[in-house]
Amino acid sequence: MAEEIKTLSSQLAQDPDSLVFLRLGELLRMKGQLDAAQRVAVTGLDRHPHLPDAHDLFARILADKHDYERAFDEWDMALRIAPDHVGALKGLAFLYFKVGDLAQAAAHLEAAQRVAPADASIAQALAMARGGESAPSPTAPEEGEPVALPVSHAPAERAPPSPTPGAAQPLEEARVFAGLEGAQEGLLLLDAAGRVLGGALKDPGGKDVTDAVAAYLAGVSQEAARTAKLLALGRWTGVAAEGNGGHVHLTAPTGDALLLVVRDRAVPMGRLAIIAQRAAVAARRWLEKHA
Amino acid sequence: MTTAPANYTRALDLVTRVRGVRGAMLVSADDGIIVAEQLMEGIKGPAVAALAASLATRLRRAMEAAGVGASLFWHLQAEQGALLVVPTAGGTLVVAVAEPDVNVGLVRLELLRAGEVVG
Numbered sequence: 117m118a119e120e121i122k123t124l125s126s127q128l129a130q131d132p133d134s135l136v137f138l139r140l141g142e143l144l145r146m147k148g149q150l151d152a153a154q155r156v157a158v159t160g161l162d163r164h165p166h167l168p169d170a171h172d173l174f175a176r177i178l179a180d181k182h183d184y185e186r187a188f189d190e191w192d193m194a195l196r197i198a199p200d201h202v203g204a205l206k207g208l209a210f211l212y213f214k215v216g217d218l219a220q221a222a223a224h225l226e227a228a229q230r231v232a233p234a235d236a237s238i239a240q241a242l243a244m245a246r247g248g249e250s251a252p253s254p255t256a257p258e259e260g261e262p263v264a265l266p267v268s269h270a271p272a273e274r275a276p277p278s279p280t281p282g283a284a285q286p287l288e289e290a291r292v293f294a295g296l297e298g299a300q301e302g303l304l305l306l307d308a309a310g311r312v313l314g315g316a317l318k319d320p321g322g323k324d325v326t327d328a329v330a331a332y333l334a335g336v337s338q339e340a341a342r343t344a345k346l347l348a349l350g351r352w353t354g355v356a357a358e359g360n361g362g363h364v365h366l367t368a369p370t371g372d373a374l375l376l377v378v379r380d381r382a383v384p385m386g387r388l389a390i391i392a393q394r395a396a397v398a399a400r401r402w403l404e405k406h407a
Numbered sequence: 408m409t410t411a412p413a414n415y416t417r418a419l420d421l422v423t424r425v426r427g428v429r430g431a432m433l434v435s436a437d438d439g440i441i442v443a444e445q446l447m448e449g450i451k452g453p454a455v456a457a458l459a460a461s462l463a464t465r466l467r468r469a470m471e472a473a474g475v476g477a478s479l480f481w482h483l484q485a486e487q488g489a490l491l492v493v494p495t496a497g498g499t500l501v502v503a504v505a506e507p508d509v510n511v512g513l514v515r516l517e518l519l520r521a522g523e524v525v526g
Contacts, residue, residue, distance in 0.1 A: 317473055318474075319473065319474025320474050321474070323474075325472055325473055325474060328472040329469055329472045329473045331472075332465055332468045332469035332472060333469055335465040336462065336465045336466050336469055339458055339461050339462040339465055340462060340483055342458055343455065343458040343459065343462055343483060343490060344483065344485040344490075346451060346454050346455055346458060347450065347455060347485075347488060347490065347504060348487070348488075349485035349486065349487045349488040349489070349490075350485050350486030350487040350488075351485060351486050352483060352484065352485045352486075353484045353485060353486060354483075354484040355462075355466065355481060355482065355483050355484070356481065356482045356484065357466055357470060357478050357480065357481035357482070358478065358479045358480045358481070359470045359475035359476040359477060359478055359479060360475075360476040360477055360479055361474065361475045361476035362470075362473070362474070362475030362476070363475065364469075364470060364473060364475060376469075376473075378473050378475060380475075
């Protein structure tokens with residue numbers, strides 16, 4: 117392996133546009149040199165931003181570094197570019213497993229199996245998912261067998277399996293914000309009429325306030341648009357607000373939809389804006405699929 | 408420019424001296440009427456004040472419904488500029504109209520200071 121890494125490094129130095137970075141990054145990852153692997157992957161992505169395998173590689177490295185949120189983003193991006201990308205489907209299945217969503221994990225593995233029916237590792241992982249055993253790691257060597265999750269992800273720590281895992285739908289069709297931080301209590305997507313399309317909001321006491329907040333948001337959006345127009349500020353892109361008990365960020369992922377992100381005051385406004393951007397990407401994608 | 412007490416002028420000065428701020432206003436949150444203003448020519452003060460007050464009211468209701476309490480500062484971001492607002496305890500909105508590349512943190516700070524001056 118060391119010799120191959122040396123050879124590939126040399127090739128990449130001679131031709132920075134070469135796709136050998138994919139193999140080189142993977143070898144470095146397998147060898148546990150995650151920082152070096154990440155540098156190779158990021159440089160490769162800079163040159164090949166639309167290459168799904170590059171996003172898959174970066175996601176594997178991020179998953180190995182336990183940066184699951186960014187790994188989700190990268191696999192999600194790979195799937196946006198190549199909806200049948202087996203590595204990304206397996207990767208997302210792995211992440212769903214980690215959060216205990218066995219139905220989504222199985223759904224993604226089934227999708228992967230449809231693309232690669234001869235891949236024994238997928239069948240094995242699927243059997244594990246349905247049986248409630250440990251999930252395979254998507255970051256295992258491509259040629260290798262699935263690797264069990266760490267002890268900390270033992271079945272006892274996971275949520276109960278869905279009663280109908282076989283009926284689960286892929287991520288995009290099931291939930292707008294699946295996999296995003298705070299998807300169940302701090303993200304809300306509305307249409308122009310204020311109808312809730314996805315997400316939910318709970319107040320600090322745990323009470324569901326989705327409908328109450330939704331009722332006010334359409335008015336906020338209209339006034340934001342009118343104000344921006346009156347001041348000749350162009351299209352409004354967001355409203356960020358600090359409250360004495362939390363922060364909110366409102367944006368319009370499309371012309372006729374609204375997205376609200378709510379977090380407590382410990383989350384800085386800048387971080388909130390990043391969360392909102394990610395949620396907006398997911399929302400746009402979901403809305404496009406359901407247009 | 409509206410004639411205003413000296414402390415209002417001082418409050419507005421705090422805000423308008425920040426580079427990138429095109430103007431500032433003190434607006435009655437209840438009825439959207441301008442209390443004092445220092446705006447660059449071309450900005451329709453009364454209309455902006457009314458809309459800012461309306462937006463503030465709706466935003467406050469949404470935030471209270473969400474359980475995050477009253478708004479301390481909010482920022483309308485747009486492609487070519489921004490509106491930044493601090494509501495005061497006394498029912499006044501301190502409003503800044505700014506360029507898109509303004510230092511938001513600095514404007515926020517000065518709006519809060521202006522809010523303390525106004526009360």
